[in-house]
Each structure stands twice: as C-alpha cells, then as structure tokens.
Amino acid sequence: xxxxxxxxxxxxxxxxxxxxxxxxxxxxxxxxxxxxxxxxxxxxxxxxxxxxxxxxxxxxxxxxxxxxxxxxxxxxxxxxxxxxxxxxxxxxxxxxxxxxxxxxxxxxxxxxxxxxxxxxxxxxxxxxxxxxxxxxxxxxxx
Amino acid sequence: xxxxxxxxxxxxxxxxxxxxxxxxxxxxxxxxxxxxxxxxxxxxxxxxxxxxxxxxxxxxxxxxxxxxxxxxxxxxxxxxxxxxxxxxxxxxxxxxxxxxxxxxxxxxxxxxxxxxxxxxxxxxxxxxxxxxxxxxxxxxxx
Numbered sequence: 118x119x120x121x122x123x124x125x126x127x128x129x130x131x132x133x134x135x136x137x138x139x140x141x142x143x144x145x146x147x148x149x150x151x152x153x154x155x156x157x158x159x160x161x162x163x164x165x166x167x168x169x170x171x172x173x174x175x176x177x178x179x180x181x182x183x184x185x186x187x188x189x190x191x192x193x194x195x196x197x198x199x200x201x202x203x204x205x206x207x208x209x210x211x212x213x214x215x216x217x218x219x220x221x222x223x224x225x226x227x228x229x230x231x232x233x234x235x236x237x238x239x240x241x242x243x244x245x246x247x248x249x250x251x252x253x254x255x256x257x258x259x
Numbered sequence: 260x261x262x263x264x265x266x267x268x269x270x271x272x273x274x275x276x277x278x279x280x281x282x283x284x285x286x287x288x289x290x291x292x293x294x295x296x297x298x299x300x301x302x303x304x305x306x307x308x309x310x311x312x313x314x315x316x317x318x319x320x321x322x323x324x325x326x327x328x329x330x331x332x333x334x335x336x337x338x339x340x341x342x343x344x345x346x347x348x349x350x351x352x353x354x355x356x357x358x359x360x361x362x363x364x365x366x367x368x369x370x371x372x373x374x375x376x377x378x379x380x381x382x383x384x385x386x387x388x389x390x391x392x393x394x395x396x397x398x399x400x401x
C-alpha cells in the first residue's frame with residue numbers, strides 16, 4: 118500500500134506576470150483546492166523581492182507547495198495528497214489548464230509505499246546512494 | 260542548470276512516540292535547520308487526532324515538509340533547497356541521525372533543471388503520461 122500520491126511538476130514558459138506576486142498565485146491555489154474538492158487547513162505565502170513567490174497550502178489530505186522563478190517563467194509545483202489519488206491529478210490538470218505552460222517536467226510518485234514497514238521486505242543495510250529520480254527502497258547509512 | 264535540489268524520503272521503522280505530536284517534530288526540524296545553516300522564514304504544524312503531524316517550514320532556500328503516520332512508524336520527508344545543495348544533504352543526514360529509521364525510500368531530484376526554458380530543448384506536444392518515478396521532460400496535454 119501507499120499512504121499518498123505526490124505529483125512533482127516543473128512548469129516552464131508560464132507568464133511571468135502571474136508568477137511574480139502572491140495575489141494571483143494565491144487565487145490560483147484557492148481555486149485549485151475548490152476545484153479538486155480538497156480541504157484547506159491553512160496557507161502561507163512569502164513574497165521575494167523584486168519578484169517571486171513561495172507558497173504552501175496545508176490540506177487535511179497533505180499539502181500543495183509552489184516556488185516561482187518569474188525570470189525563467191518557471192513554477193515548481195508539488196501536490197501531495199493522502200486522500201483520493203484522483204484529487205491530486207485533478208488539481209494538477211486544473212493548474213496546467215490555468216497556467217498553460219509550454220513544457221512540463223512531470224513525475225507522479227507513491228509515498229510511503231512500503232507502509233506498514235516489515236523488515237523482511239527491505240534489504241538492510243546497504244551503502245548510501247544518491248539515485249537521481251529512480252525509485253529505490255534502500256537502507257541509508259549517513 | 261537547476262534551481263534547486265529536492266530530497267524525498269520515506270522513513271520507516273521510526274519510534275512512533277516521536278512521530279505522534281507536534282512538539283518533538285518541531286524540535287527536530289528547528290534543530291535540523293540550525294544544523295544545516297538554513298534560514299527559516301516561518302513554520303506551520305497541524306496535529307491530527309489521535310496522533311500524527313503535518314508540518315512545513317518555509318525557508319529562504321525553499322521548504323521542508325513532513326507528514327507522519329505513527330501507526331506505521333512512518334515519516335514522509337521533503338527537503339527542497341534552492342541554496343547550496345549540500346544544505347539539503349546535511350539536513351537529511353541529520354534527521355536520519357536523530358530518527359534512526361530502519362529503512363528509507365530515498366530520492367534526490369533536481370528541480371527546474373530545464374530553466375531557463377528554451378523551446379527547442381523540449382519536444383512538444385506529446386500525449387499525457389503518468390510515469391512513476393521516472394524523470395521526464397514532457398509536454399502535457401491535460
């Protein structure tokens with residue numbers, strides 16, 4: 118089983134005016150949460166100077182976070198839900214629909230997929246590894 | 260280039276007493292931020308009943324987020340920094356040192372690695388895909 122679905126997406130070629138300040142980004146996330154029927158607990162945004170926004174929305178179902186680089190037309194987006202997986206997909210599609218990026222670097226990852234943990238299921242210990250974008254279930258020796 | 264490094268780790272076999280309530284988790288993250296010389300802007304935590312914690316720390320360098328499932332001994336951890344990549348690694352190692360998980364599902368991903376976006380670098384459009392844990396630079400048609 119997995120406890121949640123995590124969509125990581127880097128959206129390129131987005132209108133930098135939308136990405137520059139809190140107001141349009143907050144409006145986008147509020148609309149997204151409503152559209153995807155997610156449950157907002159709280160949210161927090163930070164305005165970088167002269168432009169750029171970080172934002173996190175706490176959900177009963179986990180979180181959505183954004184970081185923008187208007188100078189690159191870039192939004193990095195994380196949608197992590199431990200409710201219905203379709204909610205994450207709906208939220209993602211809605212944001213893409215609104216922002217119309219020219220390209221997307223997209224991943225969809227299951228979180229906590231070895232829960233409940235059973236020692237026999239995972240070989241231990243192994244050396245520390247730094248896999249890049251590869252799903253690994255490893256022991257880690259810092 | 261990339262704008263940041265994102266470590267995603269699911270830690271299994273963690274003492275459920277640590278994972279159950281805000282206080283020890285907040286202490287852990289505050290210590291981690293100090294140890295890794297990161298810059299905290301704000302933080303927010305949510306206590307689930309009867310146990311379980313969600314938390315996000317905003318950093319000048321991006322964010323750290325946690326979600327716990329004490330009933331599984333599970334912590335899902337995200338450390339996303341757009342500062343020195345070593346900071347993310349330091350923070351991760353410190354958390355592992357403190358929590359001593361029995362197993363870790365670990366990924367380390369570069370975010371915004373196609374920034375600044377150049378249309379010629381990425382083929383468009385392609386069909387929507389749902390790759391699982393595979394690094395893709397794709398156009399997406401919702």
